[in-house]
Amino acid sequence: MEAAAAEAEVRLLLQEARESIEAARSYRRELQQRLRGxxxxxxxxxxxxxxxxxxxxxxxxxxxxxxxxxxxxxxxxxxxxxxxxxxxxxxxxxxxxxxxxxxxxxxxxxxxxxxxxxxxxxxxxxxxxxxxxxxxxxxxxxxxxxxxxxxxxxxxxxxxxxxxxxxxxxxxxxxxxxASRPPVQLEEFVEKPGGILVRWCKVDEDFIPQDYRLQYRKSAASPFEDVYVGSESEFMVLHIDPHVDYQFRVCARGDGRQEWSPWSVPQIGRTTLVPHEWTTGLEGYSLSSRRNIALRNDSQSCGVLYSKAPTYFCGQTLTFRIETVGQPDRRDSLGVCVEQRNGDDSLQRDQAVCISTNGAVFVNGKEMTNQLPAVTSGSTVTFDMEVVQLGPCSNEGGNFKLRVTISSNNREVVFDWVLDQCCGSLYFGCSFSYPGWKVLVF
The missing domain is CATH 1.10.287 (Helix Hairpins)
Known part of the structure; x- marks a missing residue:
């Protein structure tokens, strides 16, 4: 008994020693990282x-x-x-x-x-x-x-x-x-599919900014290039390759001044989210080289243009920006759906939520009482969703609720979308009856 107890005590001491050694290694790594900082x-x-x-x-x-x-x-x-x-x-x-x-x-x-x-x-x-x-x-x-x-x-x-x-x-x-530091500094990078939302802030209370200037570059060997000049303190940088480090910097111009302030400390931003893309091959739509812009052409063929894959995940913001407009039609639609369905001419159907170009909102094919403003050239329509699960979710089905917020032109509608199955990701889509509509998705 005494030998067993002694052996157990030795094992305990060895375990404590190993834990202390690992803690010391971790402590040393942290200190070395701080030294590098x-x-x-x-x-x-x-x-x-x-x-x-x-x-x-x-x-x-x-x-x-x-x-x-x-x-x-x-x-x-x-x-x-x-x-x-x-x-x-x-x-x-x-x-x-x-x-x-x-x-x-x-x-x-x-x-x-x-x-x-x-x-x-x-x-x-x-x-x-x-x-x-x-x-x-x-x-x-x-x-x-x-x-x-x-x-x-x-x-x-x-x-x-x-x-x-x-x-x-x-x-x-x-x-x-x-100055010991520039008057503005980069504050936050928010990952977006194929893009980065860059935010910055003023750190000098005495500095009154009139305009900001944001630049980025893909590598240290490349020159910085302007990506935004304006009065806003955030900007969505698009056409960002996923899993690639981009270097950003920002400066400002004081009120009534012509010269720009010193640049902020450059910082690295990246996105791990795959960019949204429209699917190719639908006759009625022409796509940009990055396949994130769709143009309704003058083909007589019509139907719903879906995303290449279900790349929209709950908790993200899906944004449609109307670049140009054509003749509106009540069957036009912008929205998300559970699955692709060939043969439909609109997302105004079951298993989908969408907004029409006249501002009407449809949930599973039914028009809501609340309506948003009609979309125009330059309009931005956003979809935000969060999961509200009512019951068990399994392959056999079950109650599954998504809290949906659709925003357009500074107005929004909020509703619950009940589905009969779990949806980890969703497709997005659009449909326009007449040519001239061009929409960017990000």
Whole structure:
């Protein structure tokens, strides 16, 4: 008995030791993961600080170069103004100077002729004096050109307002800011079939956003590209391949500003949900390359276009967006069903719930009293379902209830859809009697 008890005690101690060892391993893994997180945080701080320094140095270097260029251009412009004023002001003085110099030369000639007449030979004196007197009268020695006074001619000067330096100094001292984090950050990624609903939020209380700008890329080697610019704080990014990491970032533009804020910290988003696709081969409908857009063409053939597979699961939101409209018909339908059924021309039948293009809601082929607004171009119709099980569910059948919410144009109807079997997933479908209707599903 004592040996058995001792053996049991040893087994217990070994079990406790193994559990402690596993706990220590788990603890070490958690600590190592936190160390990696700290390393990433440190690298983010250092890398962003280095990038910020480079941006600041380049910006101010560009400013200095631009400012010097502008000052040089302004100096040259002012010097050219001085040259023009100087030349235009000197020109009349040059003309006056020529006139006076000509008068001086004439007076010199007249003086020499007069002195020669006075001091000349007596026999020719009378004739010389007579000629000189006539010449002197002709020259009009009492007529003098007018020379402008100094107050009447330009006196150039430069007016330089020293307050420019004060203004520049104040502007430069306020130019640029350094923030420890961007004013907006990515907040949530919600998986959607073939898409990701991206939400972001403002983290700077003093920042007043006017617009947001969301970008993404598929790999680090690819450049970021704009996927949304607008005032909303969430956006459904479509055409996302499942099980692939996409990198997202967002920035904002302040109210009344032209420049965008710094980018948020990039984050990874992915979806594991297979994209919704319409089934191919139905003559009355043309599909996009990704088979998520269906266009009712002008074929006379009609019928219900179903999804490729039952890809709608309860708890998700199924969205139809009307891209273009055609002529409406009371048999038009958008909705979900338990199974595909060939030969029907509408989802207004049993085992299906749908909305018509006029806003009427049908449950198992019966029209409800409540009605939604008619769908128009750009309308979005959503289906949300949750399970409310009334009784046992088995292969032999049983009561099975789904709580259905259909929303359209900011209005909704809520009802219970009772089925006779469990439905883990549902098909979706549409039917349009006339061409021109185009619908996107996601």
């Amino acid at each position: 700290l390393h990433q945080a440190r690298e983010q701080i250092k890398d962003s600080a280095t990038l910020t320094r480079d941006v600041l140095e380049q910006h101010f270097s560009d400013l200095k170069g631009t400012l010097k260029k502008l000052l040089d251009e302004r100096l040259m412009s002012l010097l050219q103004e001085v040259d023009v004023i100087e030349q235009e002001s000197i020109k009349p003085l040059d003309e006056c100077q020529k006139l006076i110099e000509h008068g001086v030369s004439t007076a010199d000639d007249l003086l020499r002729e007069g002195e020669s007449a006075v001091d000349g030979d007596v026999g020719q004196q009378n004739e010389k004096l007579c000629n000189f007197t006539k010449k002197a009268l002709h020259i009009q020695l009492d007529s003098l050109p007018e020379v402008p006074s100094l107050v009447d001619v330009p006196c150039l000067s430069a007016q330089l307002d020293d307050c420019l330096l004060t203004i520049l100094k104040n502007q430069i001292f306020r130019h640029g800011t350094v």
